[in-house]
Amino acid sequence: xxxxxxxxxLGRELRAICGAEYVVEGPPETIxxxxxAIAVRPGSADEVAAILHFANEDRLSxxxxxxxxxxxxxxxxPQVDVLLYTSRLTEVEHYDAGDLTIGVGAGWxxxxxxxxxxxxxxxxxxxxxxxxxxxxxxxxxxxxxxxxRHGYGGLRxxxxxxxxxxxxxxxxxxxxxxxxxxxxxxxxxxxxxSWGTLGVITSASFKLFPAPRQTQTFVSCFPTAAExxxxxxxxxxxxxxxxxxxxxxxxxxxxLTPSSPAAALxxxxxxxxxxxxxxxxxxxxxxxxxxHEIRAENEHGFWDRVADFVPxxxxxxxxxxxxxxxxxxxxxxxxxxxxxxxxxxxxLTSAAVGRVGVGHxxxxxxxxxxxxxxxxxxxxxxxxxxxxxxxxxGMTVLHCPDEVRAEISAWAAIPTxxxxxxxxxxxxxxxxxxxxxxxxx
Amino acid sequence: MSLPxxxxxxxxxxxxxxxxxxxxxxxxxxxxAGIRKSTPGAVVxxxxxxxxxxxxxxxxxxxxxxxxxGAGTGLSGGAISQPGGIVIAFSRMxxxxxxxxxxxxxxxxxxVVNLQLSEHVSHLGLYFAPDPSxxxxxxxxxxxxxxxxxxxxxxxxxxxxxxxxxxxxxxxGEIVHFGGKAAESCGYDMTGLFVGSEGTIGxxxxxxxxxxxxxxxxxTLLAIFESxxxxxxxxSAITAAGITPAALEMLDGWTLRTIEAYCHAGYPLDxxxxxxxxxxxxxxxxxxxxxxxxxxxVQQKAREVRRAKTEEERALLWxxxxxxxxxxxxxxxxxYTQDGVVPRSKIAxxxxxxxxxxxxxxxxxxxxFHAGDGNLHPLILFxxxxxxxxxxxxxxxxxxxxxxxxxxxxxxxxxxVGMEKRNLMPVxxxxxxxxVMISLRNAFNGEDVLNPEKLFPTPRMCxxxxxxxxxxxxxxxxx
Numbered sequence: 001x002x003x004x005x006x007x008x009x010l011g012r013e014l015r016a017i018c019g020a021e022y023v024v025e026g027p028p029e030t031i032x033x034x035x036x037a038i039a040v041r042p043g044s045a046d047e048v049a050a051i052l053h054f055a056n057e058d059r060l061s062x063x064x065x066x067x068x069x070x071x072x073x074x075x076x077x078p079q080v081d082v083l084l085y086t087s088r089l090t091e092v093e094h095y096d097a098g099d100l101t102i103g104v105g106a107g108w109x110x111x112x113x114x115x116x117x118x119x120x121x122x123x124x125x126x127x128x129x130x131x132x133x134x135x136x137x138x139x140x141x142x143x144x145x146x147x148x149r150h151g152y153g154g155l156r157x158x159x160x161x162x163x164x165x166x167x168x169x170x171x172x173x174x175x176x177x178x179x180x181x182x183x184x185x186x187x188x189x190x191x192x193x194s195w196g197t198l199g200v201i202t203s204a205s206f207k208l209f210p211a212p213r214q215t216q217t218f219v220s221c222f223p224t225a226a227e228x229x230x231x232x233x234x235x236x237x238x239x240x241x242x243x244x245x246x247x248x249x250x251x252x253x254x255x256l257t258p259s260s261p262a263a264a265l266x267x268x269x270x271x272x273x274x275x276x277x278x279x280x281x282x283x284x285x286x287x288x289x290x291x292h293e294i295r296a297e298n299e300h301g302f303w304d305r306v307a308d309f310v311p312x313x314x315x316x317x318x319x320x321x322x323x324x325x326x327x328x329x330x331x332x333x334x335x336x337x338x339x340x341x342x343x344x345x346x347x348l349t350s351a352a353v354g355r356v357g358v359g360h361x362x363x364x365x366x367x368x369x370x371x372x373x374x375x376x377x378x379x380x381x382x383x384x385x386x387x388x389x390x391x392x393x394g395m396t397v398l399h400c401p402d403e404v405r406a407e408i409s410a411w412a413a414i415p416t417x418x419x420x421x422x423x424x425x426x427x428x429x430x431x432x433x434x435x436x437x438x439x440x441x
Numbered sequence: 442m443s444l445p446x447x448x449x450x451x452x453x454x455x456x457x458x459x460x461x462x463x464x465x466x467x468x469x470x471x472x473x474a475g476i477r478k479s480t481p482g483a484v485v486x487x488x489x490x491x492x493x494x495x496x497x498x499x500x501x502x503x504x505x506x507x508x509x510x511g512a513g514t515g516l517s518g519g520a521i522s523q524p525g526g527i528v529i530a531f532s533r534m535x536x537x538x539x540x541x542x543x544x545x546x547x548x549x550x551x552x553v554v555n556l557q558l559s560e561h562v563s564h565l566g567l568y569f570a571p572d573p574s575x576x577x578x579x580x581x582x583x584x585x586x587x588x589x590x591x592x593x594x595x596x597x598x599x600x601x602x603x604x605x606x607x608x609x610x611x612x613x614g615e616i617v618h619f620g621g622k623a624a625e626s627c628g629y630d631m632t633g634l635f636v637g638s639e640g641t642i643g644x645x646x647x648x649x650x651x652x653x654x655x656x657x658x659x660x661t662l663l664a665i666f667e668s669x670x671x672x673x674x675x676x677s678a679i680t681a682a683g684i685t686p687a688a689l690e691m692l693d694g695w696t697l698r699t700i701e702a703y704c705h706a707g708y709p710l711d712x713x714x715x716x717x718x719x720x721x722x723x724x725x726x727x728x729x730x731x732x733x734x735x736x737x738x739v740q741q742k743a744r745e746v747r748r749a750k751t752e753e754e755r756a757l758l759w760x761x762x763x764x765x766x767x768x769x770x771x772x773x774x775x776x777y778t779q780d781g782v783v784p785r786s787k788i789a790x791x792x793x794x795x796x797x798x799x800x801x802x803x804x805x806x807x808x809x810f811h812a813g814d815g816n817l818h819p820l821i822l823f824x825x826x827x828x829x830x831x832x833x834x835x836x837x838x839x840x841x842x843x844x845x846x847x848x849x850x851x852x853x854x855x856x857x858v859g860m861e862k863r864n865l866m867p868v869x870x871x872x873x874x875x876x877v878m879i880s881l882r883n884a885f886n887g888e889d890v891l892n893p894e895k896l897f898p899t900p901r902m903c904x905x906x907x908x909x910x911x912x913x914x915x916x917x918x919x920x
Contacts, residue, residue, distance in 0.1 A: 172877035189633020210683030239657030392621030417617035
């Protein structure tokens with residue numbers, strides 16, 4: 001069977017399911033350099049189920065996609081038969097402003113959801129990079145988040161329900177639309193961070209939060225990471241309860257705010273919410289450590305840029321590697337040191353931002369000015385960092401130069417039993433239809 | 442292998458004094474805090490993970506049903522054995538293995554009592570947030586199995602939000618690790634899947650939990666209302682005002698009078714309902730929120746809002762709430778506690794419906810519950826010596842849960858599905874939803890050795906829900 005015939009057969013099937021206007025054969029976009037045979041935009045969970053049922057029978061390879069903001073992560077798939085977009089899954093399942101809950105289709109962008117609930121003085125805590133393109137489905141599948149992770153918890157804390165279609169085409173759900181619910185297995189947890197390998201998320205429900213009436217950001221600068229992290233520990237031991245607590249390395253500040261006066265120093269950026277009296281208390285507790293405060297429009301812009309650290313590095317330094325790490329709190333300092341060392345010894349410039357109150361770091365490295373670093377330098381730096389990671393740490397290479405990708409594993413240091421993970425994959429996607437060979441399994 | 446031979450093997454694994462098999466001993470393990478009973482064939486008390494693994498291997502080889510048991514305080518039958526099965530009781534695996542202050546974590550064995558952990562780390566200014574009403578007795582292993590909550594779930598979440606890592610013995614006897622001390626890990630969140638799986642995937646033998654810093658300030662308010670309606674509306678008004686209390690509990694008039702007679706917490710005897718509201722955090726923020734909450738209560742026709750002035754007063758208000766179940770034991774031979782959840786804006790309507798159910802079945806139903814997150818605990822009073830009363834209580838309870846599902850809610854907020862609500866799972870989930878969950882269970886527990894006939898309905902039950910049916914408990918007990 002020639003490729004053309006197969007593609008045509010596939011096209012016919014998909015057109016029958018979704019309608020011709022939602023099927024594109026030979027689409028222009030590629031997944032890590034691999035051209036999909038066909039792109040399809042199903043309009044309902046039933047259509048997703050029909051596509052996956054068919055794909056499962058024919059053992060096709062399907063890549064689920066939202067806003068294409070994280071498709072640069074993972075290993076290059078050997079073949080992509082179907083690129084399955086969730087962009088038409090945009091119904092509102094429920095929105096109960098009084099209950100502080102919302103359920104929307106997976107194709108909603110983060111930006112659209114945030115604006116919708118902001119109109120009712122509510123706040124959606126999910127804040128991955130590129131909010132105007134990133135979708136709800138993609139955010140859950142990648143498990144990525146931004147600086148509000150500190151004060152509002154993780155996706156696993158405020159995603160209260162999910163609907164999905166498994167790799168073998170079964171429609172399923174977990175949770176529901178109430179904020180407290182322990183009936184049945186917690187499918188939300190399983191899907192968050194599964195990188196689209198278990199099912200296609202078709203909709204999800206979330207807890208919302210009251211929008212803070214006013215916020216203020218306090219920035220404190222230190223000559224070394226060690227001193228910045230000590231200050232972080234002091235805040236964690238204090239009664240203060242900030243909504244963001246972020247570390248910026250000197251180079252990260254330069255990436256985010258090129259004109260920043262503190263560009264040579266490490267900063268701890270603390271965002272507090274509350275009345276004048278509450279903010280005054282923060283000022284008193286933080287004392288002389290505060291170098292400057294950021295307010296109003298400047299403050300929003302600042303935190304939006306922190307959330308966009310990864311795309312900003314990618315844009316300024318296309319030949320870069322970006323890594324996400326989850327760590328026990330005590331390990332942040334040694335890992336940051338190690339990272340600087342491996343980058344430096346390979347002629348790479350390094351930058352780091354981190355949710356240092358919960359143990360999440362995003363690190364970037366790129367060719368230093370005047371240096372002539374090769375792919376081998378990137379490979380050595382990534383492997384070097386990986387080999388020194390402490391127990392319980394996790395590491396995901398979000399982005400790296402194409403020729404480096406083949407030499408490294410995007411996922412490293414997984415504390416969870418891999419055989420159990422395989423058993424889960426086998427149960428939900430027995431024919432390995434979804435994101436084949438891109439993930440750890 | 443006969444049962445006595447299995448018992449002999451269990452003694453070889455866990456020690457001669459670590460197995461019970463005499464009928465008079467087994468009787469103590471045939472029930473939990475709910476209303477079901479079933480006598481196990483043996484109870485074994487392992488002291489190490491390795492022993493748990495050997496017991497699992499033995500049971501799997503013998504196809505003998507196994508259930509893990511903590512303190513047996515559950516309300517859904519989760520820890521009740523199949524007749525003649527093996528109970529693995531964790532009272533000898535009750536050590537706090539590690540307190541890691543810098544990483545804000547503790548590692549505990551499953552038999553550690555919930556409150557003991559908080560007491561153990563109290564001098565460090567830390568505590569373990571999940572606080573079921575049974576926290577003086579219930580174990581963290583049980584909390585993990587049932588994904589338990591408590592009054593402070595409103596702000597801090599249920600057990601799964603506080604567990605980052607697990608050591609698990611699978612039905613094969615294999616010992617595996619999920620997650621660790623980091624808040625999130627790469628790979629599938631097996632920890633998240635496991636917590637709340639009601640002992641159907643594996644048995645946790647070590648649990649890594651978050652420890653939180655104690656808040657600087659706590660304010661506890663008691664808002665007194667003439668009617669349940671007014672109190673119910675106040676709950677949504679507080680939420681709508683943008684305030685998330687740490688806890689927001691409701692007690693109706695009948696319940697608070699019953700409690701007051703028992704423990705003299707200082708509840709008003711003539712009230713229609715009270716809200717017990719707790720705010721915690723930074724001093725300045727708590728003071729502002731306490732004022733704002735009081736204002737909302739008054740606006741919603743609260744007769745009076747009291748605030749605990751001392752730690753003793755606060756403890757007394759909570760004592761009333763947490764000993765409610767004991768108080769009820771004084772006025773009724775039996776009671777049945779339900780665990781439905783509704784969207785917060787539906788609380789007032791749901792309470793009205795419960796009032797109608799009470800009249801329809803001629804049963805007293807008290808209400809004491811986690812109003813802030815819509816988690817209702819109707820307490821249905823009856824006398825188990827009269828089978829028709831039990832039947833009415835069960836039917837009334839099912840009516841209430843059906844109503845909860847109908848308004849977009851759930852059948853359990855913190856007690857688990859267990860034996861008691863699995864017949865309702867097909868109302869909440871489609872056949873395919875359940876099929877997917879069952880395929881996950883079968884990936885680990887395909888022989889259904891571990892806690893069989895829990896959580897998921899049997900195919901027979903799926904059919905039963907659609908038509909009028911006898912409750913499975915009645916059918917089982919031949920009533």
